[in-house]
Amino acid sequence: MVLSDRSPTATRLLRSSASHSYDPEVEIDWDAPLLPDAFFAPEHRSSLYGTPLWDGLTPEQRRTLTKHEVASIASLGVWFETILMQLLLREYYRQDPTAPHAQYALTEVADECRHSVMFGRMIEKLGCPVYRVGAFDNGLGKWIAATATGPRMYAAILIAEEILDSLQREAAADESLQPLVRMVSRIHVIEEARHVRYAREELARQVRAAGRSRLAHDRIIIARAAYLTGRRLISPEVYRSVGIDPRVGARAARENPYFRETMRWAGEKVVAFLKDLDLIGGPGMALWRRSGLL
Template sequence: MTLVDDVTGAGVAGADSASGGSDALAQRLLRSTARQSYDPEVDLDWSAPPVPGLWWMQPERISLYGTPMWKGLSEEQRITLSKHEVASIASVGIWFEIVLMQILLRDAYSADPRSARTQFVLTEVGDETRHTVMFGRAIDAMGVPAYGPRPMPRRLARLGPLTLRGASAYAGILIGEEPVDRWQREAMRDERIQPLTRMVARIHVTEEARHVTFARDELEKAVRGLGRAKLRWHQAMTAQVAYVTMRSLVHPEVYAAVGLDPAEARRQALGNESYRETIAWMGEKVMPVLEANGLVAERDHKVWRGSLLMR
């Protein structure tokens, strides 16, 4: 059994908490961290040149795949677009990880540093720090911009560490981690894709599996005993996080890199059935978890459909 299988299987979050413990789960995750973690500085060959003719992400997952604009691009332009689009996703990952680290550090601020749970929270912050550096170096190696989110989502996210607490905090963490995790699991096995993208995905998938396990357990505990008003607040916040996060993955300026009008390209992408299916596919693991924990309210379905995670 691989580490990823082991950790993902462990997630079955309720088992440890039901038998007494956050610390029992945290201790197991700490042991998993000790068994296998990566140092991107030494585990990636940053000097290796790109392989000519390979994609930077799965072509079928590119936002414009199959649209009239896509059909008008040459093969070289399509590969170039794949590089800019994966760089956009990676730079949004950096943005998200920085917000996540603030949430986790706030969690640890008043917690008992002797507990395994606190130690795993801080260990996760260390993992995420390495991931953000890895994503930044990968974008630099590609020679493209670090697009990040557009200005409005960036401003809104400043409120995240202040407003996301308990259930909505860990639901938000899962929304940021699980859809990209599914996309990366597919990418890391695809031999059409550049080795750099595949190895970055493999490192991230391996270490994020522990984080997903922890967040699922925290979410399950956080929703217990919530009154109607508090649950409603967390439902609304979770839906907004989903909308902002998923709509931010591809910055419109990536399309300008291949000579396309950003506004028209974004319009075609958001209306593209292939891309809408991709985002829904990315969310197939996280949506049942959120629904099972009561965080997907019918009154928020319009927002959820706007996020493309719900059809």
């Protein structure tokens, strides 16, 4: 990857932010009713698609399941974005506030504030609960937010952002889906493209600056972030919405070849990028395999 100087890249991203940023309060018609017969995600992306459990659901239950799966993904998105905002603010605290790189970090925080509000409003509009991570992962998230720097910081960000980006690009282009989901996806995809560019370039710089022992430790943290994203993108609790025991549903999803292919497809770009930077390997490989992203 050819890296340009930080400042010109940040300046371009600042200009793009000024020209292509959206206010979800204005751009989305939050009062519009949901369509009664439209799915919330493509059927073939549902975690149970193609399983006997899916075959046993009515069309209405299948739509309900995709609605709760979208809410689960949005809930994890809010959780990751809250951590990201803390990371960026810690980075900004040490930087020159007149530098374009520092100013873009604040601009991204502003974007993520709007995205988190947008995801929260969508979850409320869908009538779904907020699907939160467990106590261990919540504690891990707090630790990362307070301490993460360098490669593990930007790699963890990219894993979450790029998997969500793949799913939302497909959803934004699918005219059969709920207009609300398509519009939320479209806004997020457009603005996240800048964030991915920023994180990819910064991650490559951080890897070049890090020592061998630092990268060995960071690979384990990155693998844990991949495991969390892959295994908790769809909370087991979503299956209660259609009368399926969460343990039964989660097991079926993990063993479902269609959903395993979806996870590999969603993660293929970021996995390839992290492999190129030698950030996948060592003791963390077991977590990567269990994540479903390889």
